[in-house]
Amino acid sequence: MRQFVVRRVLYSIVTLFILSATIFLIVRLTGDPVALMAEASARPEDLDRVRHQWGLDRSWPVQYVTFMQNAFKGELGKSFNYRLPVSELYFQRLPNSLTLGLAATLISVLIGVPAGIISAVKVNSWWDNLAKGVALLGLSIPGFWLALVLILVFSVWLRWLPTSGAGDWRHVIMPALALGWYFAASMLRLTRSSMLEVLGSEYIKLARLKGLPDVVVIALHAFKNALIPVFTLAGVNLVVMINAAVIIEVIFAWPGIGRLLYEGIFQRDFPLVQGVVIMAGFMIVGINLVVDILYAFIDPRIRLTR
Amino acid sequence: MATIATQTAVTPARAASRLHAVIKAAREAPLVAITILGGLMLVAILADFIAPHDPTLPVKGANVFDPPFWMEGGSTATLLGTDFLGRDILSRLIYGARVSLIVGIVGTLVAGTIGTGLGILSGYVGGWVDQIIMRVTDAWLALPAIVFAIFLAAMIGPSMWNIVVILGAVYWTRYARVIRGEVLTLREREFVKLAEIAGASRWRVIKRHILPNVMNTATVLASLTVGVVIIAEASLSFLGVGVPPPQPAWGLMLSEARPTLMAGQWWLTVFPGTCILLIVLATQLFGDWLRIKLDPQLRNL
Numbered sequence: 001m002r003q004f005v006v007r008r009v010l011y012s013i014v015t016l017f018i019l020s021a022t023i024f025l026i027v028r029l030t031g032d033p034v035a036l037m038a039e040a041s042a043r044p045e046d047l048d049r050v051r052h053q054w055g056l057d058r059s060w061p062v063q064y065v066t067f068m069q070n071a072f073k074g075e076l077g078k079s080f081n082y083r084l085p086v087s088e089l090y091f092q093r094l095p096n097s098l099t100l101g102l103a104a105t106l107i108s109v110l111i112g113v114p115a116g117i118i119s120a121v122k123v124n125s126w127w128d129n130l131a132k133g134v135a136l137l138g139l140s141i142p143g144f145w146l147a148l149v150l151i152l153v154f155s156v157w158l159r160w161l162p163t164s165g166a167g168d169w170r171h172v173i174m175p176a177l178a179l180g181w182y183f184a185a186s187m188l189r190l191t192r193s194s195m196l197e198v199l200g201s202e203y204i205k206l207a208r209l210k211g212l213p214d215v216v217v218i219a220l221h222a223f224k225n226a227l228i229p230v231f232t233l234a235g236v237n238l239v240v241m242i243n244a245a246v247i248i249e250v251i252f253a254w255p256g257i258g259r260l261l262y263e264g265i266f267q268r269d270f271p272l273v274q275g276v277v278i279m280a281g282f283m284i285v286g287i288n289l290v291v292d293i294l295y296a297f298i299d300p301r302i303r304l305t306r
Numbered sequence: 307m308a309t310i311a312t313q314t315a316v317t318p319a320r321a322a323s324r325l326h327a328v329i330k331a332a333r334e335a336p337l338v339a340i341t342i343l344g345g346l347m348l349v350a351i352l353a354d355f356i357a358p359h360d361p362t363l364p365v366k367g368a369n370v371f372d373p374p375f376w377m378e379g380g381s382t383a384t385l386l387g388t389d390f391l392g393r394d395i396l397s398r399l400i401y402g403a404r405v406s407l408i409v410g411i412v413g414t415l416v417a418g419t420i421g422t423g424l425g426i427l428s429g430y431v432g433g434w435v436d437q438i439i440m441r442v443t444d445a446w447l448a449l450p451a452i453v454f455a456i457f458l459a460a461m462i463g464p465s466m467w468n469i470v471v472i473l474g475a476v477y478w479t480r481y482a483r484v485i486r487g488e489v490l491t492l493r494e495r496e497f498v499k500l501a502e503i504a505g506a507s508r509w510r511v512i513k514r515h516i517l518p519n520v521m522n523t524a525t526v527l528a529s530l531t532v533g534v535v536i537i538a539e540a541s542l543s544f545l546g547v548g549v550p551p552p553q554p555a556w557g558l559m560l561s562e563a564r565p566t567l568m569a570g571q572w573w574l575t576v577f578p579g580t581c582i583l584l585i586v587l588a589t590q591l592f593g594d595w596l597r598i599k600l601d602p603q604l605r606n607l
Contacts, residue, residue: 011444018445023457030461140587142537144544145560145579148567156570163568244450247541251564261453262545265460277457281448 004296012289019281020071024064027270054080071278077271081264086275089260094242096166097256100249101242103172104180109234111184113227116191120199120226121218131188138185144247147178151251164253175252179245183237191230198226232291239287243280336595342588350404357397359384361554364392371566374573387573390562395573398554399581405555406585409470410536414528416474417535421481422524426516428482429489430508439482446479455538459547466549469542473535481527485520492519522600529593533586540582556582 051057055066070077076086111134119131154174155163161170198204199222207217242257249258257276264272349356359365365384372388373379386395428439446454458472492498492515501511542548543557551558556578563574 011441014441015444015448018441019448022445026458026461136587136590140533140590141583142540142579142586144541145575145582148560148564148575149579152567152570152572152575156568240450244453246453246456247545250545262456265457265547273457277449277453280450280453281445284450285444285448 012285076275079272081267081269093257093260097242101238103176105238107180108183108187112187116188120192120195135185135188147251150174179248194226198222336591339588339591346403350407353400357400359394359397361397361401362552365394401554402556409539410532413470413473413535414531417477418528421478425482425485429486443479443482451476459542464550526597529596533589
């Protein structure tokens with residue numbers, strides 16, 4: 001077990017190093033931020049001064065080492081555009097992304113889990129086919145288009161919900177639905193296959209043979225075990241949604257980290273983009289590490305596989 | 307099966323049974339998916355002949371924001387209405403199919419080639435090569451693919467072929483992982499061991515024995531990737547980092563429709579989105595069928 005944990009932690013660190021170095025390189029290979037930052041009338045000397053001021057005149061390896069040293073101290077550099085520490089901007093926006101992510105996770109669970117259970121319990125029934133159709137649509141409807149259609153229906157035609165911004169709960173509904181929709185489909189598929197697997201297992205057959213009613217078998221025996229992978233996925237999805245909601249946040253003018261990244265990219269705000277992207281990598285590598293270790297803890301067989 | 311059939315002479319009975327097999331395959335084939343995909347491909351190829359107007363120029367005599375022909379103020383000259391520059395929506399949709407299909411198919415090929423190549427290398431060569439490739443794969447998977455794609459597209463610059471390369475460079479990871487796993491078991495199989503003992507070079511073993519055995523898996527993965535890549539292209543174009551205007555791409559059309567959404571000009575948003583939905587739905591259905599056909603073990607993917 002200890003060996004497993006040590007190896008997984010080492011792998012995660014290597015992964016983050018490769019990711020940060022890749023991002024760092026791509027950012028520097030593709031353009032000069034100083035030219036964009038300075039005014040059009042700036043002279044070359046001025047540009048050099050700005051470059052020096054931001055430490056961009058040093059060699060790339062030196063810049064990278066400095067960046068990583070600061071990152072370990074929890075400082076992700078200073079935004080060119082906002083002239084504020086990236087970490088400050090990031091943590092200002094994070095709660096909003098968390099709210100949106102939680103709401104979207106809730107929606108994906110509320111749609112995916114019950115539908116998945118029903119379709120597994122009544123395999124090949126009308127319900128099952130309906131659920132399969134919903135899952136197929138979940139993977140086929142682009143989230144950003146769903147967002148536009150929701151705005152059209154609920155804001156323009158029915159005038160029930162506000163189109164954009166953040167405020168009370170009514171602002172959250174549409175972005176959360178548009179974001180959670182795709183994930184609802186994956187929850188549905190996983191719940192269904194996981195339930196089917198558990199329902200086919202020996203202990204469920206035994207419970208049925210004992211003459212327990214269906215409701216008890218499904219609700220007490222099958223449900224609990226089948227939902228372990230499902231809720232693991234929900235947790236991983238939450239982290240992904242916090243970081244991947246760029247388009248939805250842009251459409252609904254939601255002040256989360258996705259939009260922060262979007263703004264950073266268009267303003268060529270190197271430190272900001274670098275910081276947000278690396279934080280995303282950090283969170284996702286982190287949640288995967290946690291899940292792997294927890295699963296190895298629960299199931300000793302996993303520790304032995306590479 | 308096919309190789310045996312080509313080696314022996316084709317007798318009438320055999321020909322009849324093969325015809326039977328073709329009919330059987332046609333009956334099991336996903337007709338809805340093939341109709342949609344085939345139709346869209348035909349439309350994309352013949353766009354120059356069937357599009358009623360130039361997709362990049364305003365239609366003469368039409369206004370901006372004309373509604374579809376069945377609504378009041380619509381005209382049969384522009385069947386599905388016009389956009390903010392007075393361009394014909396239908397013609398733009400027709401040419402847009404070209405962009406989606408090219409990016410979807412070529413992007414998937416790029417991703418599949420990179421991923422299958424790295425997966426085989428990783429699984430067959432093993433050792434530190436395997437370690438490096440797998441750690442890079444992990445690093446790639448540590449970012450949500452769409453975030454990575456937006457990042458790359460914004461840094462490299464908008465053009466259709468850039469997007470093809472970018473999406474290929476983002477979506478190869480799944481191939482690498484799955485194919486590597488398959489190669490790890492293939493490597494231990496007797497026909498591979500015997501080929502190695504017989505003195506076949508690594509390259510020859512990969513080409514003759516490994517690659518043909520992972521092609522089914524790669525094909526199934528490809529069928530699952532096409533839809534994802536098409537949606538990714540639309541998303542990038544929507545954000546303004548994909549296919550640049552005035553080229554007609556469905557995602558770009560949605561982005562241009564956004565400012566007028568509040569005015570209730572629904573057709574600008576509904577039509578391109580429905581096209582994306584249909585094409586992705588068709589690839590999904592086709593992929594499901596292919597998965598069951600080629601590899602029953604992959605049904606849960």
